[in-house]
Amino acid sequence: MANRTTPASAQRGVTMADVARHAGVSRTAVSFVLSSRETASISEDTKHRILEAVQTLGYRPNAGARALASQRSDWYGLVTEIVTAPFAVNIIKGAQDQAWLDKRFLLIASTEQGGGRPDSEHAGMEEAAVEKLLEQRVAGILYAATWHRAVSVPEIIREIPTVLINCFDAEGTLPSIVPDERGGGRRATERLLAAGHRRIGFINLDPDIPAAVGRLEGYYDALATAGVAPDPGLIVSGHATADGGYTAARELLDRSGKAGRPTALFCANDRMAMGAYDAIKEHGLAIPHDIAVIGFDNQELIAAYLRPKLTTVALPFEEMGALGVQTLASLTAGQPITAHQQMVDCPLLERFSV
Amino acid sequence: MANRTTPASAQRGVTMADVARHAGVSRTAVSFVLSSRETASISEDTKHRILEAVQTLGYRPNAGARALASQRSDWYGLVTEIVTAPFAVNIIKGAQDQAWLDKRFLLIASTEQGGGRPDSEHAGMEEAAVEKLLEQRVAGILYAATWHRAVSVPEIIREIPTVLINCFDAEGTLPSIVPDERGGGRRATERLLAAGHRRIGFINLDPDIPAAVGRLEGYYDALATAGVAPDPGLIVSGHATADGGYTAARELLDRSGKAGRPTALFCANDRMAMGAYDAIKEHGLAIPHDIAVIGFDNQELIAAYLRPKLTTVALPFEEMGALGVQTLASLTAGQPITAHQQMVDCPLLERFSV
DNA sequence: CTGTTAGCGCTTTCAA
DNA sequence: TTGAAAGCGCTAACAG
Numbered sequence: 001m002a003n004r005t006t007p008a009s010a011q012r013g014v015t016m017a018d019v020a021r022h023a024g025v026s027r028t029a030v031s032f033v034l035s036s037r038e039t040a041s042i043s044e045d046t047k048h049r050i051l052e053a054v055q056t057l058g059y060r061p062n063a064g065a066r067a068l069a070s071q072r073s074d075w076y077g078l079v080t081e082i083v084t085a086p087f088a089v090n091i092i093k094g095a096q097d098q099a100w101l102d103k104r105f106l107l108i109a110s111t112e113q114g115g116g117r118p119d120s121e122h123a124g125m126e127e128a129a130v131e132k133l134l135e136q137r138v139a140g141i142l143y144a145a146t147w148h149r150a151v152s153v154p155e156i157i158r159e160i161p162t163v164l165i166n167c168f169d170a171e172g173t174l175p176s177i178v179p180d181e182r183g184g185g186r187r188a189t190e191r192l193l194a195a196g197h198r199r200i201g202f203i204n205l206d207p208d209i210p211a212a213v214g215r216l217e218g219y220y221d222a223l224a225t226a227g228v229a230p231d232p233g234l235i236v237s238g239h240a241t242a243d244g245g246y247t248a249a250r251e252l253l254d255r256s257g258k259a260g261r262p263t264a265l266f267c268a269n270d271r272m273a274m275g276a277y278d279a280i281k282e283h284g285l286a287i288p289h290d291i292a293v294i295g296f297d298n299q300e301l302i303a304a305y306l307r308p309k310l311t312t313v314a315l316p317f318e319e320m321g322a323l324g325v326q327t328l329a330s331l332t333a334g335q336p337i338t339a340h341q342q343m344v345d346c347p348l349l350e351r352f353s354v
Numbered sequence: 355m356a357n358r359t360t361p362a363s364a365q366r367g368v369t370m371a372d373v374a375r376h377a378g379v380s381r382t383a384v385s386f387v388l389s390s391r392e393t394a395s396i397s398e399d400t401k402h403r404i405l406e407a408v409q410t411l412g413y414r415p416n417a418g419a420r421a422l423a424s425q426r427s428d429w430y431g432l433v434t435e436i437v438t439a440p441f442a443v444n445i446i447k448g449a450q451d452q453a454w455l456d457k458r459f460l461l462i463a464s465t466e467q468g469g470g471r472p473d474s475e476h477a478g479m480e481e482a483a484v485e486k487l488l489e490q491r492v493a494g495i496l497y498a499a500t501w502h503r504a505v506s507v508p509e510i511i512r513e514i515p516t517v518l519i520n521c522f523d524a525e526g527t528l529p530s531i532v533p534d535e536r537g538g539g540r541r542a543t544e545r546l547l548a549a550g551h552r553r554i555g556f557i558n559l560d561p562d563i564p565a566a567v568g569r570l571e572g573y574y575d576a577l578a579t580a581g582v583a584p585d586p587g588l589i590v591s592g593h594a595t596a597d598g599g600y601t602a603a604r605e606l607l608d609r610s611g612k613a614g615r616p617t618a619l620f621c622a623n624d625r626m627a628m629g630a631y632d633a634i635k636e637h638g639l640a641i642p643h644d645i646a647v648i649g650f651d652n653q654e655l656i657a658a659y660l661r662p663k664l665t666t667v668a669l670p671f672e673e674m675g676a677l678g679v680q681t682l683a684s685l686t687a688g689q690p691i692t693a694h695q696q697m698v699d700c701p702l703l704e705r706f707s708v
Numbered sequence: 709c710t711g712t713t714a715g716c717g718c719t720t721t722c723a724a
Numbered sequence: 725t726t727g728a729a730a731g732c733g734c735t736a737a738c739a740g
Contacts, residue, residue: 015732015733015734016733016734017733017734025710025711026710026711026712027711027712027733027734027735028710028711028712028735028736029709029710029711031734031735031736032710035735042709042710043709043710046709046710060485060488060489061489061733061734062422062489062491062732062733062734063489063490063491064418064419064421064422064427064490064491064732064733064734065422065716065732065733065734065735066733066734066735067418067716067734068416068418068419068422068716068717068718068732068733068734068735069715069716069733069734069735069736070716070734070735070736071716071735073418083443083446083447083450084447086440086443089437089440089443092437092464093437093438093464096437096462096464105461105463105486105490106462107459107461107462108450108460108462109459110446110447110450110451131414132459134414135414135415135416135417136417136418136459137416137417137418242659274659299655301653301655301656302655305596305628369716369717369718370717370718371717371718379726379727380726380727380728381717381718381719381727381728382719382720382726382727382728383725383726383727385718385719385720386719386726389719396725396726397725397726400725400726415717415718416716416717416718418716418717418718419716419717419718419719419732420717420718420719421718421732422716422717422718422719422732422733422734423717423718423719423720423731423732424718424719424720424732425719425732
């Protein structure tokens, strides 16, 4: 092999038997020491000899053999479209970090992004991915989506413990972890309310998706608690882009109806907030002096670069990833599911637009 | 297991022996059919019976057992900081897709981003990651960096075939795949030249990094070919941020020295171009009418959102990932290394700033 | 406290 | 063309 430098290395060679021989003990002893079993106690001396043999021989355990013999594996499968659409990439990071802590490996099978359509080629890829993961005998599967929505997972996934991250199955039979959209919407609105605003415009996403529903509910919640009557004229929904936000914001600002225009804008995502900024500036208004703006998603590249920097609600991707692994761990450990759907808080990130 | 629906499923149970029994043949026959060996020809009839048995029994091969018995694996390890710093996430996508085509799995071990410092905690994590990968008996390792630079890889990585993506080792002993920065710089400059510009300002990155060196060389190349003498006064380097770009652009624009200011700006990355836009607009100049701008990196979120949309040079992340897997494949297949360092083209993306 | 003995599910010579 | 048999490297009863 062209690429090999360390010569007498341990890649293919040193086995547990070698270690045992070198240390003058049985393979069992070695196995026990290496997996630090408590059951059988082994003299400090032998233990030391074994460890030493491991060192000098450069022994490296064979994870595959171990899995085969013990009938369990250290692997979780992660099937996701996220690698393709890196918006929620921190889910992977959170999962990976947590898995690492638990001394488990993540086998990532990336799929193309698909809207969860059951009838697409996407579905075929996903099924193939799950199949492959099952062949690897992963202990469980994590299924993560780029944006919070209902998905339809390949049926075979049900053969093993599975947890859904940032999505849920329509039948609602699989444990899932989602952001608390409603709480986030409430929090954003409360922040605006706390700043003294009473006429708060809400620029929503496509009203069909869970994010839109939840964030709007949160908006109503906060208004109700504060005792301000919601004005339907203050709520518009637009395309989830900067252009959509621009158009929607203009619409809101142009209205000089009975009560005048809003003094604050809650945009259901940062991209729309970006467009809203443009519309506001075009109207000759200053943020946050004349009008406050709050976003949602905390897309760093946008929120932290706008002028002024955007106050927004963050999606807890990393936390969801970590919680997913934890949930899967307890599932594979045979513990019953406590909560079917776990919601993770969406924290407010204060910057300078309120 | 709470989470199991398909009851008599194949998760732990059906083995090759079962299939053989069901089909009334030997395990060898099954093995041959399933791995489609040519060596021993098997009658169409038995083959059919075997495949049928596989179907009805729901047999699923055990990848681990196969690896153990055959002494080779279908897995490549990918150790990278990219998951943490998703700028170059398409490297993963490219690698993943190519691996999938080759019917191989990517075991991703993510590490925290580190500057390649050999003495950091980062290095410890990396070494642990590689160690784990070796325990899994991966066939080879891919090591990918978020930004093009020299890295120092854990020594143990040299025990197996390894290819570096978007980075290279200082000693230059490992095969590596990097973007053709110089070609990209040349291409950008040529584009500006083709538009008739002769006084082209260049806002460079920190001059120590390969991207800065290469892009500047490309700039000189293009100028030389076009027969225009480079003006040192037109070259500045700044911090690789929007602010850095803003400052650098101001500096260039404020200069009204002997030959006046540049009519075009080549920014060594898109973030700096973003800042340059601000500076240009503040000067009351229009893009591209008064001054053309070209960027580098093609950071979608920036390049496609600036007004006007930014013409820029793209980094070939996906291609590098795919090429990395291909290179690793030929390496593990025992083929000699042809090129030690492979450079991948950086294509120009025309938008509206030139 | 340590060693013996069976496998785990598959591949792969070597005979038949 | 097919089958028997011997492992791959490890774990896990069970004896000693």
